[in-house]
Amino acid sequence: MTTIDPSTVPQRTLYTGAKMPAVGLGTFGSDHAEADEVAAAVRGALKAGYRSFDCAACYGNEAELGEVFAEAFAAGEVKREELFIASKVWNDMHSDVLAACRKSMEDLKLDYLDMYYVHWPFPNYHAPHCDVTSRNPDSVPFTVERFMKTWQQMEQLVDMGLVRHIGMSNMTIPKLEAVLPLCRIRPAAIEMELHPCFQQPELYDYCKEKGIEIVGFCPIGSPDRPARDKQPEDISDIGLPEMKAIAEAHGVHPAVICIKWAVQKGHTPIPFSLKEKNYTMNLKCVTEDPLTDEEMEIIRGLDRNNRLVKGQVFLWEGANDWHDLWDEDGVIVK
Numbered sequence: 627m628t629t630i631d632p633s634t635v636p637q638r639t640l641y642t643g644a645k646m647p648a649v650g651l652g653t654f655g656s657d658h659a660e661a662d663e664v665a666a667a668v669r670g671a672l673k674a675g676y677r678s679f680d681c682a683a684c685y686g687n688e689a690e691l692g693e694v695f696a697e698a699f700a701a702g703e704v705k706r707e708e709l710f711i712a713s714k715v716w717n718d719m720h721s722d723v724l725a726a727c728r729k730s731m732e733d734l735k736l737d738y739l740d741m742y743y744v745h746w747p748f749p750n751y752h753a754p755h756c757d758v759t760s761r762n763p764d765s766v767p768f769t770v771e772r773f774m775k776t777w778q779q780m781e782q783l784v785d786m787g788l789v790r791h792i793g794m795s796n797m798t799i800p801k802l803e804a805v806l807p808l809c810r811i812r813p814a815a816i817e818m819e820l821h822p823c824f825q826q827p828e829l830y831d832y833c834k835e836k837g838i839e840i841v842g843f844c845p846i847g848s849p850d851r852p853a854r855d856k857q858p859e860d861i862s863d864i865g866l867p868e869m870k871a872i873a874e875a876h877g878v879h880p881a882v883i884c885i886k887w888a889v890q891k892g893h894t895p896i897p898f899s900l901k902e903k904n905y906t907m908n909l910k911c912v913t914e915d916p917l918t919d920e921e922m923e924i925i926r927g928l929d930r931n932n933r934l935v936k937g938q939v940f941l942w943e944g945a946n947d948w949h950d951l952w953d954e955d956g957v958i959v960k
């Protein structure tokens with residue numbers, strides 16, 4: 627097994643001064659990988675040198691991951707303070723964030739979290755494994771008032787010392803413009819979908835300007851994403867001829883080019899893999915053989931505004947279609 631010295635992995639500095647590795651391991655099994663398989667990947671990734679893990683209650687595996695962390699601490703393999711562990715409050719727990727956070731901490735067997743995100747800015751719940759047509763009749767559109775009630779509970783978690791940082795996910799510029807001035811504790815990071823065919827340049831620059839770290843999900847274009855997130859018009863990032871050519875020049879899989887590009891661009895990808903060879907390479911690749919400026923420029927040109935996680939299952943009664951979730955006309959869709 628290859629081991630990467632964690633001190634060679636680039637680090638991001640959050641506004642608190644805390645460090646976060648510039649690559650984390652995703653832990654969403656995309657509705658097909660079982661919890662014990664994901665736990666085995668986390669066990670292997672820890673040994674390979676990963677120190678950052680992107681968890682969430684709705685991934686349904688935090689209890690299994692908690693066993694892995696506890697074993698690693700007990701074996702003296704790693705210390706708690708060497709890890710950066712994130713979790714997220716799921717949409718059905720926005721009105722009791724403290725209970726959600728305590729449950730994740732209990733499952734993960736941790737006495738604090740490094741980051742806790744609001745997973746989606748809607749309290750709209752969908753059942754695990756549901757299909758794209760699934761709608762919850764109780765779903766509602768975003769409102770600033772409702773979101774801030776949730777965010778104030780997030781802020782209390784920081785006050786209580788349960789979490790070191792709080793963050794948001796699946797946000798848009800109009801939503802951020804409305805809520806950031808109301809935050810007593812600003813988000814330290816925002817998780818958003820980011821891969822070569824979906825670069826979100828405006829939101830990206832907005833977060834950079836505000837000093838918010840950018841964590842990119844689906845960094846490889848999530849080839850095994852759930853069926854509800856697959857549409858015929860979607861483009862495969864790793865299938866693009868430009869990505870294949872760059873990969874060939876570096877003697878790696880195009881997935882690895884996605885990770886190098888993300889880290890060199892300045893955000894933090896959280897790739898998922900069950901395979902030792904792949905997750906090891908996804909970390910190792912940011913410590914060696916960087917992309918050239920020309921290659922970075924070629925990938926910049928691959929943006930196709932191809933959002934993969936469209937979020938149809940979060941739509942409310944009266945919404946038109948998934949575009950309503952993303953405020954594409956610059957105003958919050960109600």
Ligand SMILES: NC(=O)c1ccc[n+]([C@@H]2O[C@H](COP(=O)([O-])OP(=O)(O)OC[C@H]3O[C@@H](n4cnc5c(N)ncnc54)[C@H](OP(=O)(O)O)[C@@H]3O)[C@@H](O)[C@H]2O)c1
Pocket residue numbers: 651652653654655656680681745795796817818842843844845846847848849850851879881882896897898899900901903904905907908935
């Ligand atoms: N905040 C949110 O709403 C949100 C939404 C979606 C995802 N996320 C987070 O983001 C993480 C990553 O997203 P994702 O899991 O959807 O997709 P992803 O990381 O873009 O893609 C994962 C897929 O890529 C393959 N892969 C990984 N490394 C590879 C390599 N070096 N060579 C070839 N194939 C490789 C994996 O297959 P193998 O297992 O075969 O290697 C897996 O099928 C999630 O796990 C989750 O933690 C957050």
